[in-house]
Amino acid sequence: MDLIAHLPALQVVIPMLSAPLMVLLQPRGLAWAGATVVALVSFAMAATLAIGVLNGLTPQYFMGGWPAPFGIALSVDAFSAVLLLIVTGASAGALLAAKPSVDQQVEEERQPLFYAAWMLAMAGLIGIVVAADAFNIFVFMEISSLASYILIAGGPDRRALPAVFKYLTMGTIGATFYLIGVGLIYMMTGTLNIEDMQNRIGDVTDINPILVAAGFITIGLALKAAVFPLHVWVPNAYTHAPHMVTVFLAACATKVSLYVLIKFDYLVFQSRLVDHDMQFALFLMPMAILGILIASAVAMFEGHLKRLLASSSIAQIGYILLCASFISTLGLSASVVHLFNHALAKGGLFLAVACLAYHYRDLRLDQLGGASTKMPWTCATVVICGLSLIGIPGTAGFISKWLLISASLQIGPWGWFLVAIILLSSLMAVAYVWRIIEALYFKAPVEGVGPQSEAPIQLLAVTMLVAALNLYFGFFPQVPLELATEAAGMLLEGAQ
Amino acid sequence: MIFVFAIFLLSLLVITSIAIVRTTNLFVAVMLTSIFSFLMAANFFILDAADVALTEAAVGAGVTTVIFLCALALTGEREKPRINGRKTARVAVAILASLMIYATFDKPRLGDPDAPVHQHIAPWYIEKTTEHMDFPNVVTAILSSFRGYDTLGEVFVVFAACIGVLFILGVPPPAQKRLNKVVEQNKGLRHHLIPQVVGRLVIPFIVLFGLYTQFHGEYGPGGGFQAGAIIATGIILYALLEGENKALQAVPRSVLLGMVIGGALLFGSVGVICMFMGGNFLEYSVLSADPIWGQQLGILVIEAGVGMAVCGALLSIFHAFAARENVS
Numbered sequence: 114m115d116l117i118a119h120l121p122a123l124q125v126v127i128p129m130l131s132a133p134l135m136v137l138l139q140p141r142g143l144a145w146a147g148a149t150v151v152a153l154v155s156f157a158m159a160a161t162l163a164i165g166v167l168n169g170l171t172p173q174y175f176m177g178g179w180p181a182p183f184g185i186a187l188s189v190d191a192f193s194a195v196l197l198l199i200v201t202g203a204s205a206g207a208l209l210a211a212k213p214s215v216d217q218q219v220e221e222e223r224q225p226l227f228y229a230a231w232m233l234a235m236a237g238l239i240g241i242v243v244a245a246d247a248f249n250i251f252v253f254m255e256i257s258s259l260a261s262y263i264l265i266a267g268g269p270d271r272r273a274l275p276a277v278f279k280y281l282t283m284g285t286i287g288a289t290f291y292l293i294g295v296g297l298i299y300m301m302t303g304t305l306n307i308e309d310m311q312n313r314i315g316d317v318t319d320i321n322p323i324l325v326a327a328g329f330i331t332i333g334l335a336l337k338a339a340v341f342p343l344h345v346w347v348p349n350a351y352t353h354a355p356h357m358v359t360v361f362l363a364a365c366a367t368k369v370s371l372y373v374l375i376k377f378d379y380l381v382f383q384s385r386l387v388d389h390d391m392q393f394a395l396f397l398m399p400m401a402i403l404g405i406l407i408a409s410a411v412a413m414f415e416g417h418l419k420r421l422l423a424s425s426s427i428a429q430i431g432y433i434l435l436c437a438s439f440i441s442t443l444g445l446s447a448s449v450v451h452l453f454n455h456a457l458a459k460g461g462l463f464l465a466v467a468c469l470a471y472h473y474r475d476l477r478l479d480q481l482g483g484a485s486t487k488m489p490w491t492c493a494t495v496v497i498c499g500l501s502l503i504g505i506p507g508t509a510g511f512i513s514k515w516l517l518i519s520a521s522l523q524i525g526p527w528g529w530f531l532v533a534i535i536l537l538s539s540l541m542a543v544a545y546v547w548r549i550i551e552a553l554y555f556k557a558p559v560e561g562v563g564p565q566s567e568a569p570i571q572l573l574a575v576t577m578l579v580a581a582l583n584l585y586f587g588f589f590p591q592v593p594l595e596l597a598t599e600a601a602g603m604l605l606e607g608a609q
Numbered sequence: 610m611i612f613v614f615a616i617f618l619l620s621l622l623v624i625t626s627i628a629i630v631r632t633t634n635l636f637v638a639v640m641l642t643s644i645f646s647f648l649m650a651a652n653f654f655i656l657d658a659a660d661v662a663l664t665e666a667a668v669g670a671g672v673t674t675v676i677f678l679c680a681l682a683l684t685g686e687r688e689k690p691r692i693n694g695r696k697t698a699r700v701a702v703a704i705l706a707s708l709m710i711y712a713t714f715d716k717p718r719l720g721d722p723d724a725p726v727h728q729h730i731a732p733w734y735i736e737k738t739t740e741h742m743d744f745p746n747v748v749t750a751i752l753s754s755f756r757g758y759d760t761l762g763e764v765f766v767v768f769a770a771c772i773g774v775l776f777i778l779g780v781p782p783p784a785q786k787r788l789n790k791v792v793e794q795n796k797g798l799r800h801h802l803i804p805q806v807v808g809r810l811v812i813p814f815i816v817l818f819g820l821y822t823q824f825h826g827e828y829g830p831g832g833g834f835q836a837g838a839i840i841a842t843g844i845i846l847y848a849l850l851e852g853e854n855k856a857l858q859a860v861p862r863s864v865l866l867g868m869v870i871g872g873a874l875l876f877g878s879v880g881v882i883c884m885f886m887g888g889n890f891l892e893y894s895v896l897s898a899d900p901i902w903g904q905q906l907g908i909l910v911i912e913a914g915v916g917m918a919v920c921g922a923l924l925s926i927f928h929a930f931a932a933r934e935n936v937s
Contacts, residue, residue: 122890129765130877133870136772176758178892183733185758226776233769240762252762259769266777297712303725313729319715325708 117161121174121187121243124158124197125253127151129236135229141221145212148228152205152235159197166194167595173245181245182309188245192600195449195593196242196365196372199456203364204235206460210575211357213568214467218268218355227267231361234260238369247295248305250373251288254337257369258284261362268355276349283336283346287370290333297326298381310381311607320386327382331374331396338370340397340434341404344427351423356467359419363426364460368452371430375437375448380607383440397438402534404431409541413548418469418476421545422462425502428538429455432517435531439520445601446594447516453593454501454509457586461498461579465491468572472564478548482556487564490573492553494580499546501583504539509586512594514539614655622648633688639677646670659830660748663822667838672923675845679930741894742904744827752832753908757891760911761876763834764918768873771922775866778929808850815843823916827905833912837919844920845927853931865925872918876911883907 116123131151138144165172166189174187189197208231219227237257244250262284266277299305301322302313317323336343347367351359378393386392405428412424433455436448468491469484470476485492497508504514514535521531567573586593625648629641646669653662717724738750752760819839822831848856880891888895893907 119884119890122884126877126880126890129761130874130881132765133768133873136866136870175889176891177754178889178894179755183730183737184755223776223779226772226779229772230769230776233765233772236765248756249759249762252759252766255766256762256769259766259773263769263773263776293709299726300716301725303727303729303731313725317725321715322712325712328708 117165118172119174120158120162121172121189122176124155124162124243125187125236125240127158128155128232128239129256132229132232132236135232136225138225138228142212144225144228145208145215148231149205149208149211151232152201152208155235155239156198156201156205159194159201162189163194163198163592163596165189166191166599167592182304182306185249186245186306186308187243189243190600190603191596192372192376192449192603193242195453195596195600196369197239199368199453200235200238200242200365203361203456203460204231206464206575206579207357207361207364210360210464210467210572213572214357214471215355217471218357223267227264230260230263230267231358233257234264234361234366238365241369241373245307246305247298247307247310247377251292251295254288254291254370257366258288258337261358261366264358264362265350265354267358268353270353272349273353276346276353280346280350283343287333287336290329290336292333294326294328294330294333297322297329301326307376307380311384314381315384323382323386327378327386330377331393334370334374334377335400337367338374339367339427339430340371341400341408341427341431344404344408344430347427348420348423351426352417352419356463356470360460360463360467363423363463364456367426367430368433368456371433371452375445375604379604384607394438394440397434401431401435401438402531404428405435405534405538406541409538409545412545413541415545416477416479418478418481418549419463419466421478421549422459422466425542425545426455426459428542429459429502432513432535436517436520439524440605441520441523442598442601442605443516443523444520445604446597447513447520449597449600450516450590450593451513453597454513454586457509457579457583458498458501461494461576461583462502464572464576464579465495465498468494468568468576471568471572472566473562475562478552479556480559480562481552483558484552484564485554486558488567490577491568494576495553496550497580498583499549501587503542503546507584507587509583509590511587512590611655615652618648618652618655622652633690634686635681635688636678636686638688639674639681642677643670643674646673660752660832660835663830663835664838667835667842668923671842672838672845672927675849676926676930679927683930683933741901742827742908743901744905746827746829748830749826749832749908749912753911754891754893754904757880757911760915761880761891764873764876764915767919767922768869771869771925774926774929778933805850808846812843812847815846816840819843823912824909826912827908833915833917834919836912837916837921838923840916841920841923841927844924848927848931853928857928860924862925862928865921865928868917868921869925872914872916872921875914875917879907879910879914 128151131147135144135147138147162172172189175181176185176187178184215224215227234257237253237260240253241250241257244253262277262281265280266273295305298310298314301317301319302310304310304313314323332343339347351363354362383393408424408427408431412421412428415421415424429451433448433451436444436451438444466476468488469481472488473481473484501508501510504510518532518535521528521535524531622645625641625645629638629645632638632641646665649669650662650666653665721727734747734751734755738744738747742750742754744750819836822839823833823836826832826836844856844860847859879893883892883895884890886895891907894900894903896907897903
């Protein structure tokens with residue numbers, strides 16, 4: 114059998130089938146090792162697919178050998194290649210580092226189930242990304258959501274349970290809205306395959322069901338993507354989840370929903386609905402701007418480290434959406450590049466949080482005073498990833514901020530207003546990142562708390578690797594840029 | 610005739626759902642959701658969707674109700690009074706409902722042969738089922754072969770739910786509670802004569818019917834999903850009548866977990882074997898020299914996997930709740 118041709122399917126099937134096996138790996142540490150190997154293999158497959166896409170391939174796969182609108186097709190294009198790299202990379206990175214932190218937070222006998230849920234979450238997210246079928250996306254959305262509820266509730270923090278219940282309610286509403294939308298489109302076009310939908314939706318004469326479907330799908334996915342003001346589930350879910358789960362989910366979970374949102378709006382609705390581009394921009398741009406400003410402001414006054422970073426994530430989702438709402442090549446490339454760079458920066462920051470949490474039970478900023486003397490390497494990675502989050506030249510974050518500003522300037526007189534907002538929110542980011550640095554470096558340590566040593570080497574090494582990647586992609590951004598430009602071209606072509 | 614039935618059932622559905630929203634007694638609400646599911650199953654049935662009706666009746670009205678009741682036994686029967694938020698929720702639901710009704714104005718007439726749904730891919734399915742599988746139930750063909758990948762996904766949804774419940778309820782409850790209460794054996798309804806006698810009579814038939822749905826899915830309505838749920842209901846009934854421990858003696862926890870894992874892996878490995886034999890993932894035609902027999906064999910095996918996984922998962926979830934009840 115030709116492995117390369119099967120890659121799109123194997124990418125989903127290997128982590129998915131490994132989940133039941135994880136439950137069987139009862140002896141100490143074995144489940145972790147198995148999960149890490151699977152995640153690394155997935156990452157290797159994603160990298161192979163991305164290289165293929167860069168060489169001009171767009172792999173397609175027909176499940177069960179049935180042709181496209183009848184069976185379920187998988188497809189990998191430049192946009193999904195970026196997302197695949199983010200999901201598998203975040204999972205592999207987090208798992209490589211996970212052992213010390215998870216051993217501390219999850220009882221040993223429950224760990225096999227924990228890693229099984231992790232594999233399911235990863236398989237679900239990958240399944241959404243490679244699916245070319247609207248209903249199949251829903252199925253894998255269910256797998257990934259259920260598994261992430263399990264993961265978030267997995268820690269010793271009992272406050273995670275109400276948080277996860279809120280997330281579950283919101284997530285279920287979001288998924289149901291998406292399903293209602295898909296049902297309405299199916300009613301009018303008779304197909305579930307996205308490409309086929311794109312072709313057939315033009316022939317629909319009664320447009321009202323399609324309009325309502327567009328509304329339901331956009332709002333449902335915005336709920337799952339934590340777009341302001343539908344983000345209320347994020348801060349608590351991220352804060353009380355086990356630290357390694359936060360690393361994984363913060364780096365990729367909301368982004369996958371955002372990916373489906375952008376893909377659906379561009380490929381299916383944009384070209385067929387009159388003025389949909391205007392409505393899309395008018396609807397999403399204000400939400401994005403408000404999200405950026407308000408979430409950044411909340412982050413500036415937040416006292417808890419994880420909650421602060423969660424608020425900042427909501428603001429970053431705003432950036433990604435703002436770029437996408439320009440409907441231009443530059444805007445979309447900025448959007449895709451920022452998906453990638455934000456995963457790097459936020460993943461690194463949450464990894465550093467996991468390092469700190471290994472020694473600090475309480476992660477409020479005023480408890481973390483003087484951490485830099487005992488944990489210099491961890492604090493250095495916080496600084497580097499923080500700079501990348503702000504968008505200082507030389508870090509990955511700068512590339513996306515630069516693209517974002519160039520894209521805003523393209524859209525005419527309003528562009529200056531947007532640039533002003535972007536600069537203002539960057540200043541706010543400086544303020545909240547500074548508060549973290551101030552606490553770590555310049556505050557006096559609190560009596561009785563504080564580490565005696567650095568975080569375990571396994572955790573620290575991965576954290577430093579991610580920090581280094583933030584710098585690397587700041588100087589050599591060619592690969593993500595090339596993929597992003599190609600993705601933007603593909604989306605705009607679909608929107609014509 | 611269908612029209613009259615539909616009006617009757619749908620207005621009952623509306624009345625039931627309003628009653629669910631209005632009641633503050635959770636026990637009543639659970640019973641009403643069970644009735645809701647039965648009405649829904651009847652609705653599916655008069656729309657000729659017998660497969661869905663079976664699932665809805667077994668899972669929605671049967672197993673879910675029992676699990677809800679187990680959860681109520683752990684928490685409490687009455688809803689906590691809440692004043693704020695209800696009005697906003699009602700307004701939001703009203704707006705959404707009117708939007709959806711608005712969307713259906715342009716909907717093709719019910720059963721219209723010219724509707725896009727019946728024109729585009731449905732004829733292909735009907736034609737190819739006979740050609741490739743040579744059995745009459747098109748629904749089974751779509752679920753297990755044409756869109757078998759979705760079904761595999763659903764099996765993993767069930768698997769995820771199962772490990773989720775085991776993972777979260779697997780936390781030992783706070784120690785002081787356990788000390789205060791003597792662990793008492795759950796005796797079920799062993800001292801109630803009428804349920805006992807009726808139950809003993811009914812259980813074998815429920816399980817037999819489950820097996821029939823499992824292996825007759827290609828010809829009549831049914832398949833692994835329904836079969837798994839029906840068999841699980843039978844065993845849950847046994848557990849309710851004879852006490853949970855008796856049921857666990859008959860089918861221990863490890864066997865249940867093994868069924869979930871085994872079922873999911875069985876389905877997945879059929880797909881992988883298809884890959885090794887030169888086809889795509891889940892392309893059953895390559896399993897045998899005769900592609901029609903290959904398809905039938907593949908469908909038979911994956912349906913068995915689905916049945917095992919669903920039955921094991923539902924029972925594991927039930928026992929996880931029931932065990933919690935005995936301890937705390």
